[in-house]
């Protein structure tokens with residue numbers, strides 16, 4: 001069993017409540033933190049090697065040290081709880097079950113950054129989770145962990161929740177800030193970075209739910225101890241949300257560095273592919289990262305086992321590797337149509353493009369149409385080439401990374417599964433005849 | 449909503465709006481727009497008409513256009529009337545892998561409507577949604593605040609029956625609790 005730092009108490013009955021959370025040692029780390037200087041806290045986070053868990057993997061301590069601190073200008077920590085990357089459901093799971101861990105992390109983080117008011121931006125669809133958080137916040141105010149002069153430290157701090165209203169793009173940090181200002185979620189051109197000019201033009205740090213939660217064990221155990229867990233520059237534990245055709249979908253806290261094969265097949269984690277089927281492909285870090293066939297997800301190109309870490313998953317670049325991303329593991333069995341799965345992703349990006357950049361706005365729609373044409377049995381070989389061409393012209397040419405996120409799944413599907421696209425365009429009659437291509441059900445097909 | 453009905457929040461909703469505005473710095477009351485629109489949608493039959501949006505604009509001292517451009521950007525805001533129960537079925541990859549497509553087809557057949565339409569009795573609106581962070585318990589759908597997960601057709605039948613039996617007022621994402 002790997003060490004559990006975030007989910008250790010997740011199954012303790014009543015852990016949602018302040019009393020049980022405290023009984024398990026909750027808010028003791030906050031007490032420790034307010035006895036430290038803010039610089040010392042940032043230093044511990046730096047030493048821990050924690051990398052942002054929202055997808056980009058940027059070192060959290062470094063990000064915190066970039067925060068501008070002009071005299072007399074308030075600063076903010078904003079928690080990114082927009083979680084909408086397909087395949088990712090760890091943040092919702094954590095906030096729902098152990099809300100005080102996020103609140104404790106927000107207080108410690110805000111104390112370290114010198115922010116006297118901070119916000120948790122949660123996607124609007126998760127309104128019931130917002131209520132859970134609000135109840136926990138109310139309890140924390142009552143207990144004196146929030147409000148004026150927290151634990152006699154002289155630090156005043158208010159914490160607010162704020163809801164979105166359905167837009168994947170608001171997970172991108174500058175779009176999130178726009179949304180929090182009451183606007184459409186259009187990403188901003190960087191620079192200026194939020195650390196200089198963020199929310200209401202004030203210096204702002206945006207961090208993922210899991211990153212903020214991880215600060216609690218880091219301060220508790222010390223950055224050096226935390227850094228001993230994991231492998232190389234992938235320190236600590238990581239929450240992986242696993243879904244698709246596996247026996248045990250769910251959220252797992254792993255020590256970074258375990259073999260991918262162990263994660264997929266051991267009973268401690270995914271428990272293997274359901275119905276005794278073969279694994280076909282895996283999307284390892286949420287829909288935006290490249291899809292890999294079984295052979296390349298289990299092993300590097302040189303045959304060595306691939307590990308669950310930032311470095312190992314990206315080993316081989318996009319030719320033979322992928323990314324850890326948000327930790328959303330999507331597993332597909334041998335019957336899955338890669339083309340059709342890709343179409344749902346591309347439709348998603350088209351739907352979610354904010355429309356500011358033409359390569360993203362037009363390219364995603366065009367790719368969606370081409371994939372639909374191919375699935376409909378009217379595709380040609382030149383359509384496959386055209387798909388490749390379009391994705392290559394989106395990547396790197398847009399304001400925010402949503403454009404890249406739309407391009408990579410298309411590129412990787414063609415790179416590793418070109419034969420499937422070719423089969424669809426050369427033998428379209430098989431697409432509809434062969435059920436596998438169209439559906440994988442766990443519900444009776446008689447109504448479909 | 450009839451045109452003559454006065455557009456005004458209930459006292460509770462109004463008080464909540466004032467409370468929400470205070471969460472943001474002086475002069476940044478526009479930040480309250482999205483939460484307030486959720487409240488407005490719940491207060492006025494599950495959708496945002498132009499007069500309702502104008503009312504929200506006046507509450508926040510911003511121009512109506514600032515409300516329209518936001519309301520039209522976010523998928524959770526309905527700009528035309530909807531049924532009492534809006535069923536949002538996730539259709540993105542991970543849910544598709546687990547049969548979401550069949551779920552949508554089943555609902556279309558059973559309710560005799562297409563994606564985006566409302567049943568003749570005004571009870572149900574069917575909407576497809578993108579990933580709702582519930583991929584490990586796919587297929588799933590949301591009605592109001594509630595996530596219905598690990599669905600089977602039997603479960604869906606049960607949920608629809610429950611809705612018919614218990615829902616009299618439109619249910620919104622905001623369930624009139626603290627927000």
Ligand SMILES: Cc1cc2nc3c(=O)[nH]c(=O)nc-3n(C[C@H](O)[C@H](O)[C@H](O)COP(=O)(O)O)c2cc1C
Pocket residue numbers: 051052053054055056057058060063080081082083084085168169170171172173174206207208209211212400401402405
């Ligand atoms: C299109 C898009 C969607 C994103 N969605 C999320 C999200 O839902 N949650 C999240 O934490 N980060 C998301 N991110 C990453 C954020 O921009 C940002 O990097 C992150 O919140 C920083 O937190 P971290 O440093 O703690 O990872 C998204 C980025 C893009 C480009």
Ligand code: SF4
Pocket residue numbers: 169186187352353354355356357358360361398399400401402403
């Ligand atoms: S890349 Fe797409 S989502 Fe991002 S700013 Fe441009 S149009 Fe908007």
Ligand code: FES
Pocket residue numbers: 086087088538539540541542543544578579580581582583586588
């Ligand atoms: S794909 Fe349906 S909840 Fe994520």
